[in-house]
Amino acid sequence: MNTQDEKIRFDAIVVGAGLAGSTAAMMMARAGLNVALIERGQKAGGKNYFGGAIYTHAIGEVLPDFMDRKPPFERPVTEAGFWMLSKDGGLTKMTVQGGKLGAEPADAYMASRAVFDVWWAEQAQREGALLIPKTSVVDFIRDSAGQVIGVSTDRAQGDVYAPVVIICEGVNNLLTQKLGLIDHDLEPAHVALAFKQVIALPMDTINARFGLPDEKHGLAASVLGDVSLGLPGMGFVYTNNTSVSVGLGMMLDAVVEYRLKPYEVLQRYLRHPAIAPLIKGGQLMEYGAHLIPEGGYRDMPKLYTGGAMVAGDAASMVNALHWEGTNMAIVAGKLAAETAIEAHKQGDFSAQALSQYEARLKDRFILKDMKQYRNFARFLETHPEFMDAYPGFINDALGQFFSAYGMPKKTLFKNILGSLTSRRQLFKAVGDMLSMGRAVMGW
Amino acid sequence: MKKGDAFSVKELPQELKASLPDVYVDDLLVSLKYFIDEEQSHLKIKDQAVCARCQYKPCLDFCPVGVYTLAHDGKIQVAYQACVECGSCRVGCPYANIEWTLPRGGFGVAYKFG
Ligand SMILES: Cc1cc2nc3c(=O)[nH]c(=O)nc-3n(C[C@H](O)[C@H](O)[C@H](O)COP(=O)(O)OP(=O)(O)OC[C@H]3O[C@@H](n4cnc5c(N)ncnc54)[C@H](O)[C@@H]3O)c2cc1C
Ligand code: SF4
Ligand code: SF4
Numbered sequence: 001m002n003t004q005d006e007k008i009r010f011d012a013i014v015v016g017a018g019l020a021g022s023t024a025a026m027m028m029a030r031a032g033l034n035v036a037l038i039e040r041g042q043k044a045g046g047k048n049y050f051g052g053a054i055y056t057h058a059i060g061e062v063l064p065d066f067m068d069r070k071p072p073f074e075r076p077v078t079e080a081g082f083w084m085l086s087k088d089g090g091l092t093k094m095t096v097q098g099g100k101l102g103a104e105p106a107d108a109y110m111a112s113r114a115v116f117d118v119w120w121a122e123q124a125q126r127e128g129a130l131l132i133p134k135t136s137v138v139d140f141i142r143d144s145a146g147q148v149i150g151v152s153t154d155r156a157q158g159d160v161y162a163p164v165v166i167i168c169e170g171v172n173n174l175l176t177q178k179l180g181l182i183d184h185d186l187e188p189a190h191v192a193l194a195f196k197q198v199i200a201l202p203m204d205t206i207n208a209r210f211g212l213p214d215e216k217h218g219l220a221a222s223v224l225g226d227v228s229l230g231l232p233g234m235g236f237v238y239t240n241n242t243s244v245s246v247g248l249g250m251m252l253d254a255v256v257e258y259r260l261k262p263y264e265v266l267q268r269y270l271r272h273p274a275i276a277p278l279i280k281g282g283q284l285m286e287y288g289a290h291l292i293p294e295g296g297y298r299d300m301p302k303l304y305t306g307g308a309m310v311a312g313d314a315a316s317m318v319n320a321l322h323w324e325g326t327n328m329a330i331v332a333g334k335l336a337a338e339t340a341i342e343a344h345k346q347g348d349f350s351a352q353a354l355s356q357y358e359a360r361l362k363d364r365f366i367l368k369d370m371k372q373y374r375n376f377a378r379f380l381e382t383h384p385e386f387m388d389a390y391p392g393f394i395n396d397a398l399g400q401f402f403s404a405y406g407m408p409k410k411t412l413f414k415n416i417l418g419s420l421t422s423r424r425q426l427f428k429a430v431g432d433m434l435s436m437g438r439a440v441m442g443w
Numbered sequence: 444m445k446k447g448d449a450f451s452v453k454e455l456p457q458e459l460k461a462s463l464p465d466v467y468v469d470d471l472l473v474s475l476k477y478f479i480d481e482e483q484s485h486l487k488i489k490d491q492a493v494c495a496r497c498q499y500k501p502c503l504d505f506c507p508v509g510v511y512t513l514a515h516d517g518k519i520q521v522a523y524q525a526c527v528e529c530g531s532c533r534v535g536c537p538y539a540n541i542e543w544t545l546p547r548g549g550f551g552v553a554y555k556f557g
Binding site for chain 2: 040041042045046047048049050112113114115117133134135136153154155171172174185186187188189191193195197198229230243245252253255256257258259260261262263264265267268271284285286287288289290291
């Protein structure tokens with residue numbers, strides 16, 4: 001038995017060295033707190049997954065000099081938008097390039113999470129956080145009043161104590177459930193199952209096939225149309241330095257009910273006449289799969305309790321319209337850390353004190369975005385007529401419209417979306433249309 | 444998605460169904476790196492009798508790495524070694540019949556790219 005004095009104590013514990021977790025650890029360590037960052041994988045990032053592209057605005061908020069620290073980014077996103085695949089093998093591109101997408105550093109960079117997250121955790125270690133890998137947190141330690149005062153792990157004598165625990169465990173939020181912050185597990189209708197292949201190709205081949213001038217240019221495209229068998233879903237294509245990531249996500253309930261084999265759906269997409277030539281001769285580097293929480297605000301747990309807070313995918317903080325989660329995870333991790341730092345100053349870790357976390361989130365885009373989505377979801381529930389009008393718009397009108405005009409697509413696109421300059425705005429506009437389409441099909 | 448005995452399946456239009464290629468999942472699995480826990484499985488079927496009663500056995504299909512297969516005796520076999528820990532089976536099994544835990548610290552999938 002441990003005596004009082006032998007207990008392993010920290011000022012704060014972070015569960016999970018993903019984006020939310022390493023951010024929280026970095027911020028708290030910088031403020032002088034003694035932080036344990038506990039990760040179940042062999043190293044940070046080994047369990048983590050995305051498309052994908054990482055936004056730099058969130059990174060810059062935490063580490064203003066991030067570019068000097070040589071982040072292991074792949075190509076910058078210099079071209080972004082939507083591709084529409086038609087059943088007859090056609091491809092309509094609706095992408096923007098130049099303008100703000102040409103900025104340095106770029107708004108977003110392609111990355112591999114297994115590489116990027118290692119670097120991100122190293123930044124937390126540089127501030128003094130202690131990374132404890134190969135260790136799963138299995139439960140909480142609470143005092144007689146129910147206040148969280150530590151965690152137990154699957155290591156021998158693996159109890160670790162701290163007055164505040166920040167839970168950043170990702171989409172499978174079993175600890176968040178265990179703590180009673182949410183009373184149900186994920187709903188198949190509210191999560192997307194996403195899977196992809198990373199396919200190696202020579203740099204020059206990628207440049208030529210994707211129309212990129214050099215490796216300082218990269219494409220991030222969301223792919224609609226003949227991707228997900230007419231069921232709720234969306235594909236994606238990202239160009240890395242010497243590989244491309246091609247995959248798709250579908251709502252899990254559809255995958256289960258239609259008894260689809262995800263790898264068959266993916267292979268069908270990779271064989272589409274517009275996609276196959278892009279990856280021809282490439283070598284499979286890695287296949288994988290992960291869930292994306294899509295429930296938005298409806299599925300968010302309570303964000304804090306006495307001695308604990310929850311951030312990132314574990315709190316369903318993904319913008320369900322655009323599948324953006326990295327920026328929210330980073331900002332939420334930062335805000336949770338600020339709340340923990342303040343709690344240390346006041347010596348108060350009660351639920352009341354930690355409720356500041358939610359207040360901080362409300363001030364920022366996170367809760368605003370999530371609420372907007374909730375309203376939108378409700379709107380759709382009460383306006384079924386919209387569910388009929390929009391899929392047609394997406395599947396037929398839009399595709400035909402963009403290909404029927406004799407105008408160069410770029411010019412046409414500019415005309416239509418003239419005022420939409422940034423990628424975010426663009427995603428939002430098309431994303432809103434897309435979500436209408438999703439709702440129609442019963443997502 | 445309805446759960447328990449109320450669960451039912453849907454069918455794709457024939458033409459779409461026919462457009463799905465056959466894929467040998469092992470060809471994909473070789474691209475993945477794992478630290479395999481040889482001593483214990485982190486996935487367990489809670490009750491094989493429930494599986495026997497489960498009419499459609501969707502786990503045989505929806506697991507993205509084909510962990511669940513049907514043994515000769517009709518039981519569900521769990522090749523936990525291939526699991527990428529996505530969580531789909533925990534929430535997608537209509538009978539909530541899969542006991543799903545994280546692999547012990549350090550074990551399981553180790554993405555090289557992710
Ligand atoms: C296919 C796909 C494509 C995506 N594309 C994009 C994109 O292009 N851009 C974007 O912004 N977002 C994208 N997202 C979303 C984004 O990846 C997530 O929102 C983001 O990774 C969430 O970060 P997180 O820190 O909350 O969780 P995670 O990155 O999942 O980290 C959770 C960490 O906790 C650890 N952990 C869990 N439980 C325990 C435990 N009990 N003990 C110890 N450690 C534990 C895990 O090992 C992991 O390291 C995508 C997601 C998917 C699946
Ligand atoms: S694990 Fe679930 S889905 Fe699979 S056969 Fe058993 S009850 Fe059915
Ligand atoms: S967690 Fe995902 S990969 Fe693992 S067995 Fe379940 S469905 Fe398959």
